[in-house]
Structures are given as structure tokens and as C-alpha cells.
Amino acid sequence: MPTIVHFDIPADDLERAKSFYSKLFGWKFEKPIETMEYYLIDTEDLEGKRGPGGGLGKRGSAEQKITNFIGVPSVDEYLAKIEKLGGKALMAKTAVPGMGYLAICMDTENNPFGIWEENEEAR
Known part of the structure; x- marks a missing residue:
């Protein structure tokens, strides 16, 4: 989970x-x-x-607050789920070379959060 x-x-x-x-x-x-x-x-x-x-x-920026990142098996898969459920991506899938991928999203209550996919081959 x-x-x-x-x-x-x-x-x-x-x-x-x-x-x-x-x-x-x-x-x-x-x-x-x-x-x-x-x-x-x-x-x-x-x-x-x-x-x-x-x-x-x-x-x-002054609006930047603490952001929690949720570990997921696939950033692409979860970005699609987030959009389907009424959330949105604030920052597209981004590689952290040698570590994985992340994206910053907004939930339906206007709370930002991140998703993280571990992947040592990220480039």
C-alpha cells in the first residue's frame, strides 16, 4: 500500500x-x-x-509548504489516477538521476503532495 x-x-x-x-x-x-x-x-x-x-x-516561493511524498510503483500510473479522481499535476514527472521519478500534485482539497517512484535507472 x-x-x-x-x-x-x-x-x-x-x-x-x-x-x-x-x-x-x-x-x-x-x-x-x-x-x-x-x-x-x-x-x-x-x-x-x-x-x-x-x-x-x-x-x-512564499507559498511553498512542507510536502509529503507517497511511494508508488509508477508515477505515470498514479498521475493518471490523480487526474481521473479530480486532482491535478502541478509539476510533471521529473527524473532524479540514479534515484527515481517524482511529480508534485494537488488533491481535490487544494493540498499539495508528491508521488515518488524508486528507479535507479532514472535519467
């Missing part, structure tokens, strides 16, 4: 946001690409088991 696999947090001040979330929840941040203003977030559940991963990056 599809579930949340990743979340993105936009921030105006990355250092302030990292400090806030690491002190509040104990989250760990890693910068995988030095030239990119983006940090990966490691989380754990209350028993210490690995939780959903996240990301922290520069806010692109």
Missing part, C-alpha cells in the same frame, strides 16, 4: 531550520552534494527504528 516515504521542508534560513529540527526531534542532517543547498534528513520512530527520510532546502 502506498505510504509516505519522504518529506521536503522549505526554509528561508537553512541553518536556523536545521538547528530547530535537530534540537526538537533529534533529526540528523547530511549534505550529499556540496554545491546544492539541500540536506537529507534521517529520522527514527519512538522505538529507534528508521523513519521516513526527508529533505531540507531553500524555499522557492
Whole structure:
């Protein structure tokens, strides 16, 4: 069953946001690409088991909010389902090279969310 696999947090001040979330929840941040203003977030559940991963990056616009990404077997298949059910795509299927594909969508209540397909052959 599809579930949340990743979340993105936009921030105006990355250092302030990292400090806030690491002190509040104990989250760990890693910068995988030095030239990119983006940090990966490691989380754990209350028993210490690995939780959903996240990301922290520069806010692109004032309207940008936290976005949850739901893992799906096929972004193409789910984009069609979303449209059929009255939702819409805000950002078309996009490759994250070597990792997978994502798309940003809007549900019928005007809530944004993302869908994510793991695929190491994404280009």
C-alpha cells in the first residue's frame, strides 16, 4: 500500500531550520552534494527504528509548504489516477538521476503532495 516515504521542508534560513529540527526531534542532517543547498534528513520512530527520510532546502516561493511524498510503483500510473479522481499535476514527472521519478500534485482539497517512484535507472 502506498505510504509516505519522504518529506521536503522549505526554509528561508537553512541553518536556523536545521538547528530547530535537530534540537526538537533529534533529526540528523547530511549534505550529499556540496554545491546544492539541500540536506537529507534521517529520522527514527519512538522505538529507534528508521523513519521516513526527508529533505531540507531553500524555499522557492512564499507559498511553498512542507510536502509529503507517497511511494508508488509508477508515477505515470498514479498521475493518471490523480487526474481521473479530480486532482491535478502541478509539476510533471521529473527524473532524479540514479534515484527515481517524482511529480508534485494537488488533491481535490487544494493540498499539495508528491508521488515518488524508486528507479535507479532514472535519467
